[in-house]
Amino acid sequence: MTTFSLDALDLAALLCSKVCHDVISPVGAIINGLEVLEEEKDAEMRRFANDLIKKSAHTASAKLQFCRLAFGAAGSAGASIDTGDAEQVARNLLSDDRMTFEWIGTRQLMPKNKVKLILNLCLIASASIPRGGLLRVTIAGENETLAISLEASGPNMRLANGIPALLAGEPETGNIDAHGIQAYYTGLVARACDMELEVSVTPEKVRLSARPAAIAAAA
Numbered sequence: 001m002t003t004f005s006l007d008a009l010d011l012a013a014l015l016c017s018k019v020c021h022d023v024i025s026p027v028g029a030i031i032n033g034l035e036v037l038e039e040e041k042d043a044e045m046r047r048f049a050n051d052l053i054k055k056s057a058h059t060a061s062a063k064l065q066f067c068r069l070a071f072g073a074a075g076s077a078g079a080s081i082d083t084g085d086a087e088q089v090a091r092n093l094l095s096d097d098r099m100t101f102e103w104i105g106t107r108q109l110m111p112k113n114k115v116k117l118i119l120n121l122c123l124i125a126s127a128s129i130p131r132g133g134l135l136r137v138t139i140a141g142e143n144e145t146l147a148i149s150l151e152a153s154g155p156n157m158r159l160a161n162g163i164p165a166l167l168a169g170e171p172e173t174g175n176i177d178a179h180g181i182q183a184y185y186t187g188l189v190a191r192a193c194d195m196e197l198e199v200s201v202t203p204e205k206v207r208l209s210a211r212p213a214a215i216a217a218a219a
Contacts, residue, residue, distance in 0.1 A: 029056035105139030
């Protein structure tokens, strides 16, 4: 049982701060590109500005679509989400030249909190890959037998300090800032859907898994 409690208004404010922080960079790049187009006559610089605007707009859109499912309401209370939609927003955000993204599992309608859990675990796992590598998401079973596993692998793997404690709802410092709110929120979502989280870290691999608390207790 966790002893730490975060006020609902503080939770909302910190999550909003994180989302804004993630989107500010590509939006700022779009503004910079537009300013170059306004002032620059050189054809090569204008091509560079156009490329910057297109890439940054794509990044901003991918982040917003991801955040809508990972943090937003995404429908009414009790709504289900197609895991195919979740896969697509995760792939759009996380798959690039630096990282290979794999999603293994039968497409299904899943309670929205469980989809939120998967997407938030994706963020944590992807952040542990500093120099490129592979992020594999595996979903097995459904409902009471659902098992979620994420494996991030690559050189110099590193899970940010305090992540296991934040996932457990017990921040090591006794408080939470915008840097730690996403991991804390992930733990809240896991407990809301009665899922038990496990974390395993080696220099080559970070593994995050979730399974029903009843199954974890029996095991």
